[in-house]
Amino acid sequence: MIRRNIELFFLLLGPTCFAQEIAIHPNAHAHNDYEHARPLKEALENGFLSVEADVHLRNGTLVVAHNFTTSHSPSFERLYLRPLDSLLRIHNGFVYANEQKTFFLMIDIKTEAEATYIALRKLFDKYQSLNCNAVNCPVKIFLSGERPLSTMAREGYAGVGIDGRPDDLGKGYASDLMPVISDTYKNWSGWNGNSAPAGKDLQRIRELAQRVHAEGKRLRLWAIPDNEVGWGALLNAGVDLINTDRLQQLNSFLSHRRL
Numbered sequence: 001m002i003r004r005n006i007e008l009f010f011l012l013l014g015p016t017c018f019a020q021e022i023a024i025h026p027n028a029h030a031h032n033d034y035e036h037a038r039p040l041k042e043a044l045e046n047g048f049l050s051v052e053a054d055v056h057l058r059n060g061t062l063v064v065a066h067n068f069t070t071s072h073s074p075s076f077e078r079l080y081l082r083p084l085d086s087l088l089r090i091h092n093g094f095v096y097a098n099e100q101k102t103f104f105l106m107i108d109i110k111t112e113a114e115a116t117y118i119a120l121r122k123l124f125d126k127y128q129s130l131n132c133n134a135v136n137c138p139v140k141i142f143l144s145g146e147r148p149l150s151t152m153a154r155e156g157y158a159g160v161g162i163d164g165r166p167d168d169l170g171k172g173y174a175s176d177l178m179p180v181i182s183d184t185y186k187n188w189s190g191w192n193g194n195s196a197p198a199g200k201d202l203q204r205i206r207e208l209a210q211r212v213h214a215e216g217k218r219l220r221l222w223a224i225p226d227n228e229v230g231w232g233a234l235l236n237a238g239v240d241l242i243n244t245d246r247l248q249q250l251n252s253f254l255s256h257r258r259l
Contacts, residue, residue, distance in 0.1 A: 029220060034074070044095070046250070063075055132161075144182065149162060166187075169211050185223050186223060232257070
């Protein structure tokens with residue numbers, strides 16, 4: 001089994017992910033990662049610690065696609081779970097060889113919540129290494145989109161988390177069950193990112209970030225101004241996960257920001 005997984009790792013990801021000098025970016029989130037030419041691999045090559053995949057339950061199989069699935073839609077297991085499982089085996093329990101940080105895998109459920117959740121749980125049972133526990137959490141899987149919130153809250157935390165919304169703050173959801181709070185950017189600011197923001201442009205985001213961080217959670221906004229001005233301003237305002245389609249550019253920006 002290990003040999004097969006390692007062979008699959010080389011087939012799907014290639015040896016570049018073994019590079020020791022990759023700069024790892026805890027704030028980088030690959031929006032709709034599966035739409036890139038090389039899903040997961042490009043995110044790993046650019047040091048991302050968070051990726052997002054839209055998942056549909058189609059004829060009993062979990063496949064990856066944005067809105068519509070076809071018979072050619074790739075399986076979620078093949079694109080993400082098998083390669084990540086192989087990486088953990090190769091890198092002694094971590095996704096990156098040179099970084100012992102938790103990797104975030106966000107699953108945006110596009111089909112009916114409960115049926116898709118049941119199918120996901122069965123699939124996760126095959127990959128116990130990817131499920132968090134009280135001692136070890138190499139990959140933090142959390143569910144967004146059509147969220148089975150009431151079911152997961154009733155079950156209690158069982159290794160898989162759920163993507164929160166601002167309305168979920170103050171309701172007692174622990175950070176292991178709800179590690180991230182997400183919302184669309186336009187609900188919090190009208191600033192377009194074309195020039196430096198005025199003091200009040202991001203004030204509501206700063207206040208939201210304070211509430212999120214007070215509960216030990218991370219803040220992610222989608223549909224943000226996806227450029228260097230926007231990234232820097234949102235990081236300064238307290239946004240933790242920068243949602244982007246521009247992987248190489250964000251990698252370069254964050255690498256230079258560290259200097």
